[in-house]
Amino acid sequence: DVKVTQSSRYLVKRTGEKVFLECVQDMDHENMFWYRQDPGLGLRLIYFSYDVKMKEKGDIPEGYSVSREKKERFSLILESASTNQTSMYLCASSLTGFIYEQYFGPGTRLTVT
Amino acid sequence: QKEVEQNSGPLSVPEGAIASLNCTYSDRVSQSFFWYRQYSGKSPELIMSIYSNGDKEDGRFTAQLNKASQYVSLLIRDSQPSDSATYLCAGFDSGGGADGLTFGKGTHLIIQP
Numbered sequence: 001d002v003k004v005t006q007s008s009r010y011l012v013k014r015t016g017e018k019v020f021l022e023c024v025q026d027m028d029h030e031n032m033f034w035y036r037q038d039p040g041l042g043l044r045l046i047y048f049s050y051d052v053k054m055k056e057k058g059d060i061p062e063g064y065s066v067s068r069e070k071k072e073r074f075s076l077i078l079e080s081a082s083t084n085q086t087s088m089y090l091c092a093s094s095l096t097g098f099i100y101e102q103y104f105g106p107g108t109r110l111t112v113t
Numbered sequence: 114q115k116e117v118e119q120n121s122g123p124l125s126v127p128e129g130a131i132a133s134l135n136c137t138y139s140d141r142v143s144q145s146f147f148w149y150r151q152y153s154g155k156s157p158e159l160i161m162s163i164y165s166n167g168d169k170e171d172g173r174f175t176a177q178l179n180k181a182s183q184y185v186s187l188l189i190r191d192s193q194p195s196d197s198a199t200y201l202c203a204g205f206d207s208g209g210g211a212d213g214l215t216f217g218k219g220t221h222l223i224i225q226p
Binding site for chain 2: 033040041042043045048058090099101102103104105106107109
């Protein structure tokens with residue numbers, strides 16, 4: 001079974017703090033993704049990566065950065081957390097090709113106060 | 114038109130009946146489609162994938178794809194209260210990068226005992 005893990009299930013941070021969210025997958029997937037999910041807005045893609053050290057902006061990259069130093073690990077960084085970044089953050093991974101599904105981690109519920 | 118559209122619901126179905134969930138998509142989304150189930154506070158879980166026109170059955174679930182009409186549906190037979198969740202439809206976005214999926218906002222399904 002594919003396993004995607006995320007470093008925290010719940011996180012509370014203060015405005016202005018630098019926040020690191022980590023994601024690890026154990027199935028040798030090339031692609032990794034970071035989404036945020038908010039009520040009424042659905043899943044929105046923040047960043048994705050198709051290879052080590054490669055990254056591409058998604059639909060809402062502002063205020064975020066990412067790092068992929070190893071194939072199995074993809075980190076999301078909030079440079080200076082703001083209250084409007086309070087959300088559920090979901091990591092996913094997949095193989096390359098249109099027939100391959102994305103598998104999600106359990107999610108991190110981040111609250112910025 | 115947004116790439117993937119779903120009726121947000123809630124869709125209320127009596128226990129034991131067939132639940133029918135629908136999704137329409139634009140030209141940019143094609144080739145492959147996926148249905149995810151998401152319980153409140155949890156991450157999306159893949160339940161079905163479909164790549165070609167017609168029906169695909171897996172247990173109580175049937176996915177249907179009609180490329181000419183640009184819709185994809187999910188039927189749940191013998192609905193159970195445990196099927197109550199939000200169902201996300203996703204399509205492979207040929208206009209996006211790195212094998213990205215475009216997600217609908219989801220349909221909230223309620224199975225009434």
